[in-house]
Amino acid sequence: MPTLLETDAVLKRGLKALAKADPVMARLAAEGVVPQLRKRPPGFEGLAWIIIGQQVSTASATAIWGRLRSILEPATPERFLSLSDDELRMAGLSAMKVRTIRTAAAEIVEGRLPLDRLHELSADEAHDLLTRVKGIGPWTADIYLLFCLGHPDAFPGGDLAVQEAARIAYDLEKRPDAKALTALAERWRPWRGVAAKVLWAYYRVAKAREGSPVT
Template sequence: MTDTIETLDHIRDGIAALAARERRFGDMFAVTGMPPLRRLPGGFPGLLRIVTEQQLSLASAAAIWARMQARHDPLTPERMLALADEDFRAVGQSAAKIKTIRALSLAVVERRLDLASLDQAPDDEIRRSLTAVPGIGPWSAEVYLLACLGRPDAWPSGDLALQVAAQAAFGLPERPDARAMARLAESWRPWRAVAARLIWAYYATLKRPLAARAGAPA
């Protein structure tokens, strides 16, 4: 068992462990192939990107993030606090995201949130520290653990794409909410982050034409 997910071999090990417990993981893997590593830089830039991507499609999130990088580099907390609301709106940030970015930036500048040292902390401590910042909820904290820190047991149970794909893959009568997703994944510890990567990859296949999805899990 690895402490962090750093390579595709780590993902392969996790999928093997998951498939040994639940055949549907093997079925999904047969459809998706190897899921992507999904790693981002840590620290403030990584968390800023995750905040930007909250509740957006991949395409919209990528476009806004590209504009943030092009217009507001360097992406430091000091720089974010110096920008006006109009600067954020010009790249597509919503009013709620602007408030969250300011709260996050202020927490870092005032050293109430030390991301460099926090990155070495246990998962639960990281969750508590991040969600103490106004506007940063469980989804953002879990995605930070998964994508920026590579923690193997991160589980963003509130993610809509995960919920939709889990309903399809596991034959559930309705889309599970965050609590139901937490219960569903309890037996997948300590590989829930690998489960998330595979289920996200399976979600992508659900949008393909039916003919291209022959053999998808029943």
Template sequence: MVQFLRTQSDLAAALAKLVAADPRLVPVLEKAGEPALRRGEPGFPGLARIICGQQLSTASAGAIWGRLQAAFDPFDPDALRRARADRLGRLGLSAAKIKSIKAIATALTKGELDLDHVGQSDADIAHATLIRMHGIGPWTADIYLLFCLGHADAWPAGDLALQEAARIALCLKARPNAREMIAIAEAWRPWRGVAAHLLWGYYHVVKRREGIGVATKPAEAKTVRPAARKSTREAKRNGRSKRPGVVGTKPRAAKR
């Protein structure tokens, strides 16, 4: 059965089950404390908002998203599909983001992507479905599953902050790569997303005490995932971006 985190109480209960299953996480929870559950809007607006905020500061992404929402109210995929690229560009979107958002809007309009179905699917199946779409890389897919849907088992294995948090929390000699992170998290099913929330909170506490800045997410093409890899060109398009905070620009991992 697919598990979702809809309330803070859901997260608290899931954390209790997670640390009971893996006692190594008990001191992690003691140090980090219970993370706050942050949720964004599901569906096309939530997914577009994540893409909108890629590679931007929270303030810049918020300003662009505000203009985009005001220009398209209601935020309908068919309206975005038909919108002129130059109009979207004047709102602050880059050419790559315009292409990605319009491609997703087109897929939704044509019935090639059903976000309601994605929202009820197993994490791995939902992830694989999303990354088949132009403009959605592995990291973006998992951020959507975690923060817009509240999926309890989504696992962004390629996120550098999660990798570093796992290294410190589990006393590993080196930061695990995406493939190793997938293996590590197998023991945490069906609460891998809960572990992600916990490790992001732990990372924030540890790095703040050390006075070290927040790491960035990896290029999405480097993330191991169930489906086939994206092309090199798309990897460059997804690029590197700041870790997400609140889903509303690009959710920053350290503040989750």
């Protein structure tokens, strides 16, 4: 079972291992690029929030989640399945997100998606279980594993900010795609999740230096 990113001590251990394994990570650490622990609740509530947040602004996701949460009490997959499509659409969910969360809720209730045991698995195994659910793609799976479970080796190779940060940090000719970045990330195992957090932090630093807004 992996040691989860739940304390600063674990984060620091991961940062030390990365600096030892990769001179670029060591340089970023020396420059003061230090990520923060950020975590959302694990389980159905956290997964639903991440699905809602796909391809919308943080403000919009927060507003939609607030409306949904007012009718989702308790915030369980069983309660979600009891709500009608009309109720969910009135809360602001798109038809696609209703279908995805319904499918995930059913998979959890029927025991095919054991959210309560994903932390016992490797990042790759947990990722595979999540992406078997129709509508949950690689990015959603990895963001859930990293920010809800605190899995130290979850790596969202498809995240554009992480890709751009890697391009700048490693002085690459072009922004790496998900396949290329995932290959690069092999050197960071079993702390790929910490490396992703470092790259997100570096992205903000790099954009601030350029005078570009961080989106």
